Amino acid sequence: MKKLLLASAATALVASAASAESHMSEVKFGILLGFTGPIESLTPMMADSAELALSEVNESGNFLEGVTLSAVRGDTTCVDASAATAAAEQLVSEGAIAIMGAACSGASTAVLANVAMPNGVPMISPSSTSPALSTVEDNDLFFRTAPSDARQGEVLAQVLMDKGVESVAVTYTNNDYGKGFSDAFAASYEGMGGSITANVPHEDDKGDYSAEVGSLASAGGDALVVLGYADSGGKGVIQSALDTGAFDTFVMGDGMYADSLVADLGSSMVGSYGTVPWSEGEGADAFAEITSAAGINGESSFTRESYDAMALLAMAAMAGGEATSEAIAANIMDVANAPGEKILPGELGKALEILADGGDVDYVGATGVELVGPGEAAGSYREYEITEDGYETVQFR
């Protein structure tokens, strides 16, 4: 009997939803990510998380009168700018009023210049971290829920300054990430009065880093800043520096954060420190709850940022009172930042209600969203130090 009731209720729901669709207007948001290409293993989960935000809004029934939200997906390929542009044009011509994407920095840059700006369509990227996107011309249409690598460079420089370390040698992995990070760090650190004795790139996957370490040791410095990968060149450099006694203290960027590093190098790493982006607290917990309830993998990289990006788009439309590109672009910063009621994942319905009543919201989301500067996440970083017991949090910055 119970089952029958449930079944008939479900049928009624589906029927009413189907009939509602015919006389309710539908608004489309684009989900533009690299579904094929180098980060194809991450993007399905990112898209699922973004769609979770939309279905949460739809289920609450609190969005603008008679409007349902739907998502259309587009594939940037991540590496091919013209493919990314074509995919974005397709989304816009299908009627997408805003874009959650792109994922890769190169794709975001191309889509912003070729599609978003000519059509006045706002976009929020969940994962483009290139410092170049902070200064690019965007007509106030580009936002991101991922922090720029420039920000981490600044945070890391501040950590060093607070510890009174004023002269360091730097080595970075020789790719866009390492180079961008190292440039940002060097600019901040030297701006704060620190001096960089040498800035030496290293290639990943080499067997031997004694030449690099030789140069760094010759240049000297109080510590060695390693901006590389924990399972590759960065570890090789540290190992070699420890063996030759070139440096005792290592300062590490986010790519170097891994349990295996401490396990392999052991007690000689004690006293070294670094930073890593970190979301914690009730926002992250709430997100984990709703994703596991929905059967989505919310632990994957950038899923939190994706959910937040889509939630911001929906709330900005609500705050503007109409589902248009202009309204969204104008209100993203307002809903993301204080003042207003704090909103966690799973509370989008409540947020929409507040906005409908003319109130203010301060979206916290899964990542503690706080958009600064040209509309990018300030990012929260965990400053850690390695002790005998492994990683230990010093503070959040």
Next chain:
Amino acid sequence: MIDVLNAIVAFLNFVFIPAAAYGSQLALGALGVTLIYGILRFSNFAHGDTMSFGTMVVILFTWAFQSWGISLGPLPVALLALPLGIVITALMVLASDKVVYSYYRRVKAKPIVLVMASIGVMFVLNGVVRLIIGPSDQRFADGERFIINAREFKEWSGLAEGLALKTTQGITVVTAAIVVAILFWFLNRTRTGKSMRAYSDNEDLALLSGINPERVVMITWIIVAALATIAGTLYGLDKVFKPFTYFQLLLPIFAAAIVGGLGSPLGAIAGGFVIAFSEVMVTYAWKKVVTYLVPENLEPSGLLQLLSTDYKFAVSFAILVIVLLFRPTGLFRGKSV
């Protein structure tokens, strides 16, 4: 006086010791390449991956020994696994000779055909090693890590500079010296060694005097397998084992063999050290050493680095080109390429 000592220690620590260990590893690798070239008359591109195969076998045995609780005290257990690794690698190269190279020898194919065949063998070995042990790095060193520890040296000597000598570096140099001595004794003093040299110098004459070519080929492969396994294991112990890095080693190894003179065992050793020392010395930043040596007001402001470390491989290439241009037979008058 203290400054001079500091300069010497810094030089030893960052230039001499790493280059000597690296040079020994290259020399052993180049010996294998040069023997194949001298006797089988082709450049064996599969040599780097033969090294990686041999090292992989040694690692697997080492892990087995470690799990049985066997220990060599201060020395790494891998030394114990080395003979087993050599046997299996020798069987593997003999099989590859039987399946691939012997056919081309029978039809008297041009050397370039054999080179191409060896590239095929290289890719197959490459895949086999990755299949068995995976593409990521493996650690298998155990025992005492240092002979001289940098921190303890500083405390003991009171100098500002530390000196580190890893056990693996010591083992590398000592093992290389022993292996080279045995090899030269074998080539110059034993009947089989002499027949190999005769076969290398003049194949027809050697055949006429009753030397069995198949036996010479077989012994060559066994020696090469031993050299490759030892070189690979020493490199893996001293640095890290990762299949891809062994593939990359091919360039400096060939550079060493050619610089020394292909086909000349003595040349291969000299070539290994020439390449290793020039790679390290050209890319080393001399600031520290020079600062100790010159009067205070003459301190260099720059790093005094000839080439950035990114260009390490370019050094091998440049030496290779210069030698080929001005002395195509190499330093020790090997066969011209």
